[in-house]
Amino acid sequence: MAYVMSSLLYLQTMIGDIMNQLKPPENGYEARTRKNVIQLFRWTVAWGATCALVAFGPKFLWNKAVVFTLLAIGLNLCVGIRTILINKKYLDDLDDLQRKVQLNSFAITVGVAIIAAVPYSVMDSYHIIPFHADVAHLVALIGLTYAASNLYGTRRYR
């Protein structure tokens, strides 16, 4: 009986070891990146929410009270700084190839933003465009360019 029990225990330990070897480590690259992406997503959403608070709060929530507006701006800056640090950690934890893809995406995004911003501003100054140049347009362009270049980079090395 004892022999059967010890054999079963040995078999269970052996199967457990094999399963652990096949299972990706919980602190491995994929798991770490997934955790960083989720954390970055949460903080980006939080930053977006504080942006909305700063933009609409003075008019709809606290009747333009300066103290509350300054508090909302302070909160927005704090969450923004935390988001930057989380993004930096995400980039630091990436492997060589993913970091190269990100670097290429940032290079294209910064280039497009600078090259597009100057003529856009000039066109606004000389009333060539029928609307006022808004920084939100530039932010949207940056977001779209980054998404497109990141997608291109990821597909290129697939």
Place this chain on the structure above:
Amino acid sequence: MKNRLKVLRAERDWTQAQLADAVDVSRQTINAIETGKFDPSLPLAFRFARLFGLRIEEIFHDPTLDKDGNGLGTKIRKDTSV
């Protein structure tokens, strides 16, 4: 840069995902290195060398070197040795 990563992996019957886990990179990175689309950094090359128990130059080699392993340095020495 050419490499023997795919052969070394096949000899050990490992999948790209298993090799990726062993050297702490993504599977996509292993695929890009094997297909020659991407050259690894020196720290990553050392991790491959440690994992396979080989020297870096036994895994990666520069196709511009000649059969004796001589490269640009030899050419410069020859050109200047007048």
